[in-house]
Amino acid sequence: MSSVDAHPTIVYPHYVRALDEEKAQLPSSFPREYSEEFQHILPKLLQRGFHILTKLNNQKGNLSNISKNFVLSHPHIHVVILRRALDGAVIYLAYVGSHVQGPSGFMHGGATAALLDDCVSSAVLLSGPFAMTVQMNVQYRKPVPLNSVVIVEGYVEQTNGRKTVAGGKMYHPDGALYAEATLLFVRPRLVEPKM
């Protein structure tokens, strides 16, 4: 099936199935500017029960649609996606480059929100039926320096019918909090595919 222009309600279950088949695998190399830090942090995340979703990073086959994703295809944001099967929490281990600037030297608040939204959306989509963000409240706690590694964590809090409340945090690898968010997702009414 070509997933490229299909409605998200139709294509996302394919992504989820494809991702379920993935095995944990540590990528062998990253670009030089953040390779060492990623290699240092990844084992700690694996110890916390997260595994790497390599297929999303490869963006092939049924997942090619993901290659149009605003955050994951951004040339100055590099993401390794991890998920914990136990509770469905998702981590984006991300390097934020130089062209994501808001205040001089720091990350744009919209980019911070986009990263949080994307990570939390992945947690929601990989844990249940397709749903869309309808509300997002971001608390910015500390400016995020450009050219730095951040950890973004997304988790589902509760689902009630078509509505899901989920949360996210962005923090420095040492644990210092940059931003946190609460989001509301709504599962759209069933969309009938056009024949």
Ligand SMILES: CCCCCCCCCCCC(=O)SCCNC(=O)CCNC(=O)[C@H](O)C(C)(C)COP(=O)(O)OP(=O)(O)OC[C@H]1O[C@@H](n2cnc3c(N)ncnc32)[C@H](O)[C@@H]1OP(=O)(O)O
């Ligand atoms: C896998 C790899 C991943 C890989 C990674 C992929 C990550 C992708 C990340 C993308 C995340 C995004 O940016 S998503 C894009 C931004 N979001 C959007 O564009 C969504 C735009 N909104 C919509 O299209 C619509 O609101 C829908 C389809 C979501 C819902 O419409 P609907 O189906 O008609 O539902 P409706 O009856 O209006 O509402 C249902 C219930 O939700 C409530 N509700 C609806 N909207 C709101 C709201 N803004 N705030 C509060 N509550 C709301 C209603 O009051 C109602 O409650 P009650 O009366 O039942 O109690």
